Amino acid sequence: MPDQPRPVRSLATQTRIAYKKCLTAEGIPSKQHSYYLTRANQFVRAACGRDPRQLQPHETEKILDTLGRDNNLTDWQYQQLVDAVRILLINCLHSSASEAADWSRWKASARSMAPDHASIxxxxxxxxxxxxxxxxxxxxxxxxxxxxxxxxxxxxxxxxxxxxxxxxxxxxxxxxxxxxxxxxxxxxxxxxxxxxxxxxxxxxxxxxxxxxxxxxxxxxxxxxxxxxLQAPLGQLEDFARSKRKKIVPVVMSRAEVRGLLAELQGWQHDVGCLLYGTGMRVMEALTLRVKDVDFEYGRIHVCQSKGKKDRFVPLPKSLSVSLQEQIRKVTTLHQQDLEDGYGEVLIPEALARKYPKATRELRWQFLYPSGRLSVDPRSGVIRRHHMHESGLQRAVKQAAERSGIRKRIGCHTFRHSFATHLLESNHDIRTVQELLGHADISTTMIYTHVLNRPGISVSSPLDL
Missing domain, CATH: 1.10.150.130 (Tyrosine recombinase, N-terminal domain)
Incomplete structure (x- = not known):
């Protein structure tokens, strides 16, 4: 019988030398090169003898998903693994197919949900x-x-x-x-x-x-x-009250929004478009489930948001195709999880008791799931949570800098811009209040102060 090919367990000598040069070019300190090399070899072993240059994006992502299930890998170690693999495939081996992978998603997936995170x-x-x-x-x-x-x-x-x-x-x-x-x-x-x-x-x-x-x-x-303590304080007047500031929210122009979104890639671009197109808060968008998107009625159901209130926001027609594609990706990922013996998702505890099988249903899966499975520290159940908000927040700030916006920009700026642009388009303020989920219209009124021409049309004396 012919000898079976020996499994590849490490990079060839010439590849290692070239890889270290790529690490230096990427700005990785020399003292960390050995760690990156270890992560790269870990990926090569997981490829089971296949040439990394021939791997398709879905095959690379499958290996990253498998490696992410190692409970011994901390968040920063997994992020280092993703960086090491990206540099190996794109910079060192020049794999054109690997450029199509959503590396921002995998890097953001390294951040697991802490026990005191708001969603869990x-x-x-x-x-x-x-x-x-x-x-x-x-x-x-x-x-x-x-x-x-x-x-x-x-x-x-x-x-x-x-x-x-x-x-x-x-x-x-x-x-x-x-x-x-x-x-x-x-x-x-x-x-x-x-x-x-x-x-x-x-x-x-x-x-x-x-x-x-x-x-x-x-x-x-x-x-x-x-x-x-059942001991009311009564009237507290004898202390210095800090003077309340009247703050006007930071708003981007339509051109600035377009420029910022053009700098975002992958899932971060999709969520950024969703934030601006619907006016949702960042955690409302990241915790959306498959069942919340209603293509027939053209709306998105925001469940139990701030103040435990439900509301509907319009589904932008320009996002319909991308959201359908995202649901197909979630369906494929969920089916693979079920085949591997996983597939659970966190749902409200009362619903989990009433409908124990609902945790494995597709409709309850997060619309933007993490690329890495998480282990519940209490029960030991392996679940797939949504993407952590920190990756998106960092990407938005960096995109604002690259696009030349000098304002203080964050994810919530999309919500401010959504409300302001609706009012500029002569939409009723009550409608904007309902879309934003404000309990008091005075909260929505703040956006009237950032309109291009507040109140009646007034021209500056300098322009006359």
Whole structure:
């Protein structure tokens, strides 16, 4: 019998030399070359003897997906692996097929969801969440949480019982911990309005915080004393109130939006178009499910957004084809996950108990799933979460710089631009309020201050 070909386990000598030159050209420090070489060899071994230059994009992505299931790889190690493979295939081996792969998606997939991330934190009980903060924390705040653990658990439990958003829960818990630290660790049961007033005064005088920050701290302490300790603070007037600023949101022109979107690639371009075309918040877009896109009625269902409110936003006709293609990709990925014994997705716990099979249904899959599977630290269940928002936020800022926009741009700027451009097109402000999901029209009114010609048409005296 002819000898079986030996499996390829590492790069050839000449390829290694060329690869190190490519790493230097990419600005990778020489002390990290050995680590990148190890990651590249890890990819070559996973290719099972196939020539990396002949791999198609879907085959490369399949290998990256398989390697991403290694629980021993931390986030930064997986990101290093993706970078190492990209440099190997494109810069060193000059694989034209590999250029079609969505490398930005795989690089962003390296960021896993932390236990306290807003989209999954509520899956843990208040006791478990406080335990993690104590375990991972250091310094004064960790000591405060440990000494007043029962009080903080009562606070978080009451916040959840009232249906507040997780961001509110996180902010209130932090302000209470900071207040106790200001009182040198003394329990809030032994302090009162005088200490609260001194703390709020110190935030302005020493901390130089804004009015909204001070107001948030006040609301957190009012909630603590009124709902948890049953000792309302009454009227707190004897402290310096930070002067409230009247802030006008940053808005891009239509030309700036086009220039910024042109600098985005892959999934980041698609989500950027979705943010501007619908006015959604960044987490509303990233947590969309397959079932939320309604092509027949031309709308997108935004479920349980800020304030636990549902709303519909228009589905841009120009995105219809790309969204259908994205759903086909999700379908293929989900089918592969099912064949590999996975395929679960996180859904609200009450629905998971009522419909236990729903976690494996296609309609519940995230529209923009991560390229890497995640392990639930509590149950050990392997799931596929949505893409982490940090990759998109970083890409938008870099795209704004490349396109020459000198304004302070972020993902939320797309939402501001959406509202402003609708008002400039003479759409009714009530309609804009409904599309944005604002409870009060005064919140929407702020966009009237950034119109090109606010109110009646007024010309500058200089132009006359």
């Amino acid at each position: 934190a509520r899956e843990q009980s208040p006791d478990e969440l406080i335990y993690l903060k104590i375990k991972r924390g250091t310094g004064e705040y960790a000591r405060i949480r440990s000494l007043h653990r029962n009080l903080i658990i009562r606070l978080v439990t009451e916040i959840r019982a009232r249906g507040y958003a997780y961001r509110t829960e996180e902010a209130y818990e932090q302000w209470v911990v900071r207040y106790i630290a200001f009182c040198k660790g003394e329990s809030p049961e032994k302090t009162g309005p005088d200490h609260v007033a001194k703390y709020l005064h110190d935030l302005v005088v020493t901390g130089n915080v804004s009015a909204s920050t001070q107001n948030q701290a006040l609301n957190a302490l009012i909630f603590l004393y009124k709902r948890i």
